[in-house]
Amino acid sequence: MHDHDHDQGDGSDLDEMTARVRALETILTKKGLIDPAAVDRIIDTYQNKVGPKNGAAVVARAWNDPDFARRLRDDATAAIAEMGFVGRQGEHMQALFNTPETHHMVVCTLCSCYPWSVLGLPPVWYKSPAYRSRAVREPRAVLAEFGVTLDKGTDVQVWDSTAELRYLVVPMRPDGTEGWSADELADLVSRDSMIGTGLALTPGGKP
Amino acid sequence: MNGPHDLGGKMGFGAIAPEAEEPIFHAEWEERALGLTLAAGVLGAWNIDESRHARESLPWPIYLGTSYYEIWTRALEVLLQRHGFITPEELASGDAQTAPAHPRRMPADAVDAVLARGGPTDRAIETAPRFGVGDAVRALNLQPNGHTRLPGYVRGHLGRVVATRGGFIFPDSNAHGNGEAPQHLYSVRFQGAELWGGAAEPGSSVTIDAWESYLEHA
Numbered sequence: 280m281h282d283h284d285h286d287q288g289d290g291s292d293l294d295e296m297t298a299r300v301r302a303l304e305t306i307l308t309k310k311g312l313i314d315p316a317a318v319d320r321i322i323d324t325y326q327n328k329v330g331p332k333n334g335a336a337v338v339a340r341a342w343n344d345p346d347f348a349r350r351l352r353d354d355a356t357a358a359i360a361e362m363g364f365v366g367r368q369g370e371h372m373q374a375l376f377n378t379p380e381t382h383h384m385v386v387c388t389l390c391s392c393y394p395w396s397v398l399g400l401p402p403v404w405y406k407s408p409a410y411r412s413r414a415v416r417e418p419r420a421v422l423a424e425f426g427v428t429l430d431k432g433t434d435v436q437v438w439d440s441t442a443e444l445r446y447l448v449v450p451m452r453p454d455g456t457e458g459w460s461a462d463e464l465a466d467l468v469s470r471d472s473m474i475g476t477g478l479a480l481t482p483g484g485k486p
Numbered sequence: 487m488n489g490p491h492d493l494g495g496k497m498g499f500g501a502i503a504p505e506a507e508e509p510i511f512h513a514e515w516e517e518r519a520l521g522l523t524l525a526a527g528v529l530g531a532w533n534i535d536e537s538r539h540a541r542e543s544l545p546w547p548i549y550l551g552t553s554y555y556e557i558w559t560r561a562l563e564v565l566l567q568r569h570g571f572i573t574p575e576e577l578a579s580g581d582a583q584t585a586p587a588h589p590r591r592m593p594a595d596a597v598d599a600v601l602a603r604g605g606p607t608d609r610a611i612e613t614a615p616r617f618g619v620g621d622a623v624r625a626l627n628l629q630p631n632g633h634t635r636l637p638g639y640v641r642g643h644l645g646r647v648v649a650t651r652g653g654f655i656f657p658d659s660n661a662h663g664n665g666e667a668p669q670h671l672y673s674v675r676f677q678g679a680e681l682w683g684g685a686a687e688p689g690s691s692v693t694i695d696a697w698e699s700y701l702e703h704a
Binding site for chain 2: 294296297298299300301302303304305306307309310311312313314316317318319320321322324325326330365366367368369370371386388389390391396399400402403404406407408409410411412413415416417418419420421424425432433434435436437438439440441442443444471476
């Protein structure tokens, strides 16, 4: 955005993208093609309702409930729907369980595919050419930039979301959380740990 | 198409630079761009594959030099004009004559249901899958002018089927108005050394989702 200190509020001094999108919305509204209140509602959904808290609840439940974890492994879409998380960009879910032997990491090299129903909208870095180009070729180097260093013996499996399957990484449950409730556990499940560029937090608050 | 979007394995983009406490949107226009894109999609004139192809068909400097919501906005302008919803003159002037509501205009009270329904792309398919879990396969060296979801970095390389996913709409057809033409979809794993040679990180692999016609037995 450009900074301007003059002509504020008269509409003639908008930055280019603000003006461009506003013009488009005006045209579409006048032509009866979109309802601005529907646009408001879409924004509110992804601003306030659908986000990584959904995915954290799924992961925490999987940690605490072996039957749910099995269902999540066998049919992630159905298991996640049990918790009420359904819909756009989550129609065909797959859960990837991290183990000491295998760390999973998700990318979309061709665009910005991301499991909206459980993680909300993707962060800018996930959509950036830097992440999309490098995640497949040098995942450990990428992980290091996120502060994650894996054991030498841990394989890294990168999943490139080239179709409509959407991947949710289930990070390993941190030590020292025996007996914790699902709500308490969910606080340890960061967004990045469900993309695979992070690990779950430990009870001390550090990954 | 070998467009600016096919980024896997490319070099020179620098560090990832995640932003601490990143907001969901960085400007109000980004919110509106997302909402307009989703609301206009409900008109039903194009599908997700056509809209992806509109984005990847933007000029390289635009695709690589602007934010993702600008890419979405520019592609939306292309799609709306292509399908006759708006004219170049309207876009240039930023204004239009008032018209009655389109029969497929999404009202606000339909948004929750539309988003919850999403757009499943799995389809029943009669033919038996050609490949099974464990099969060695080669990604074909396809270089189509049109849309494809076969990334450049796997073409010609050997992988192994790790899962069969059933029938899914074939984007290479669907993006161009040629029908859903569903095919079996497979998750195929490529070892790092197969893709990147000596530069591969030890113990790394990449798994893609590949439609049947992207693959041959190896």
